[in-house]
Amino acid sequence: MSAFRIVFAVALSNGQILAGGPGGISVYNEEWVLEEQITVQDGLPDNRVFSLFLDEEDGNLWAGTANGLGRFDGEQWITYGFEDGLDDTTINFVSRAGEYIVVGTAYGPEGGGINLFDGERWSHPANFDSAYDDPNRFDNSVWDAVYDDNTGLTWFATENGLGAYDGASFTRYTTEQGLPGNFINGLTLFEDGLLVATTESGAAWYDGENFQVFEPTRGYMINDAVVDSEGFYWFPGGSGIWRYNPATGNWDFFEGGGDFPTYTAYRAVADDDNNIFIGSEGAGLVAFDGTEFYALDRPAGPVATSYWGILEDAEGVLWFLEEYGQHIDTYNIANETWEPEEFEVCCVNPLTFDAEGNLWGGGETGLWIISPNGDATNLTTEQGLPSNQVYHLAFAGEGVTWVATEGGLARLEGFEVVEVLKAAEIGLVSDWTRYVFVAGDGSLWVGREGGLSQLTPEGTWEHFGIGTLFTEGFSFVSYITEHPDGSLWVATLGDGLYQQKDGEWEHYTPGDPGVRLSTPYIYSIHIAPDQSLWFGTEDGVARFDGAQWWAWKLEDGLNHWNVNDILVQADGTVWFATSGGITRWRP
Secondary structure, X not given: OOHHHEOOEEEEEOOEEEEEEOOEEEEEOOOOXXXXXXXXXXXXXXXXXXXXXXXXXXXXXXXXXXXXXXXXXXXXXEEEOHHHOOOOOOEEEEEEEOOEEEEEEOOOOOOOOEEEEOOOOEEOOOOOOEEOOOOOOEEOOEEEEEEEOOOOEEEEEEOOEEEEEOOOOEEEEOHHHOOOOOOEEEEEEOOXXXXXXXXXXXXXXXXXXXXXXXXHHOOOOEOOOEEOOOOOEEEEEOOEEEEEEOOOOEEEEEEEOOOEOOOEEEEEEEOOOOOEEEEEEOOOEEEEOOOOEEEOOOOOOOOOOOEEEEEEOOOOEEEEEEOOOOOEEEEEXXXXXXXXXXXXXXXXXXXXXXXXXXXXXXXXXXXXXXOOOOOEEEEOHHHOOOOOOEEEEEEEEOOEEEEEEOOEEEEEEOOEEEEEEOHHHHOOOOOOEEEEEEOOOOOEEEEEOOEEEEEOOOOOEEEEEEOOOEOOOOOEEEEEEEOXXXXXXXXXXXXXXXXXXXXXXXXXXXXXXXXXXXOOEEEEEEEOOOOOEEEEEOOEEEXXXXXXXXXXXXXXXXXXXXXXXXXXXXXXXXXXXEOOEEEEEOO
16 A cells, blocks of 8 residues: 555644645645645654644644654644653654643553653653553553543553553453453543443443443444534544444444545544545545535645655656655656656566666566566566565676675576576585676676675675775665766765775765765665766665765754665756655756
8 A cells, every 4th residue: 555645633723624644744724625744844853643632732733753752832743752851752642631732652562652741851651551562461552542521531552452540540441341352542532421442343431340342343443532513423433434333323334445435544633614624545635514524635746655766768758766665656757757667566666677678677576577468477486586575687798687685686588597606615604695696798797685795807706894895884785886087986875975986985974074975874876867866765865976075964954864865867957755755856
């Protein structure tokens, strides 16, 4: 499922609808038109947003993300993390419970998971008996909280039971007290005082002693409970949405993929005009106007929210490859249009196109060669590959292709495996090979576990590792390419850049005089038409023309600091595939 149509969290703010998901926070106006996208470029801790909360007491907007908690005070975003006292930086939820802002984290130590903020410092409630994967204790992954001012209890939802806290001790509720499941993912306190818990196996209400299940929801994943302006209860879940009229006892079910536009519905909010706004997986933000459901439109453009690579096909169409997913967005340079690529082969990571227009791909299901008309050839261990985990490949001319796998190197002639090179044969300690490159002189360069190896045109191997070339910070080779001047460039994770020219190596790292690298973690290298080198890093972009360095970071317009790949067009337009989407720079 592509990340672009996922909305986990929804909130209302002065007539606006806020939708949080993998692409940040989408802001819709009163006409339900998207007018703003808030991302890390605006100060958000991370583009992956799991929870939103507008605090009516002070007007602050809180966002729980995959990399910290964000608070917008009307002027700027402030980020909270480990150093501030949070148990974890993956934030499941944020809300207010009484005098505290309450944050539930995805992980934590024993007794952790609940984080309380009094406006100045973070603390934890006393006597919260939580642990990881102990069936007799609360789980330290906490998903929601509500405060009941009628009873003085604060209720906490965890992955193993529901807790009622009186300020001194917790009472634990599980399926033994009537809950349909022990994974509690949501809590709602309706205005009439009714407490509703939603679980992986249905929704239930509290009768003062035990929980009573809303029977039509039993056995279904229910993600939230809201009440609309007419008093109907709404239960978004894993198969659609249930609606209950407490006045008559009647139920309606809006089936996912039918009445409701997609299968899974997440959090929801209701406004005073009887509109319901629902986050979903597959349709983004969905609105119900009292009659029917609408998936709110987004402007034309790329639809995934993070990308790991860029390819250009024979027609000059750019392929942007989704990070942590299978979605592909394409951009037609000639007519400047975006379209999703209908790529029908599952579980393939596109790697490159050959001169005939075939797409070559890897992944955990072997090597794939897909022709322009869609015919697919799949090579696995049954056809001679040393492993089905394929990381990279390089064309060597005359129909020869080298393939880097988890189990060693394979040499193909055409589509046939004719040779396999294992570690023991070439003097290595491991068969794991991540990168392969064929240089202009015919040398084969291999990025492998522990270093870099070269097979010379004369047929001899030379190996480079920590101490013989790399420093202690070296993790692995991430990219290899050759400049038109004949020099070889090697990018590493943890050890910066290396250039080999005329047999001599030069090392570029942060802090070197004149070098504009802010990190030794380099993901990609691209050689532009003007022969300058562009480097994608974990902290922005660097460019080197052989004499001078330049650098661009988040504050310069990139939509994320993680720049995974770069492509430069003939006219100088530069495309960046980042963990926050796509950035285009025009000269």
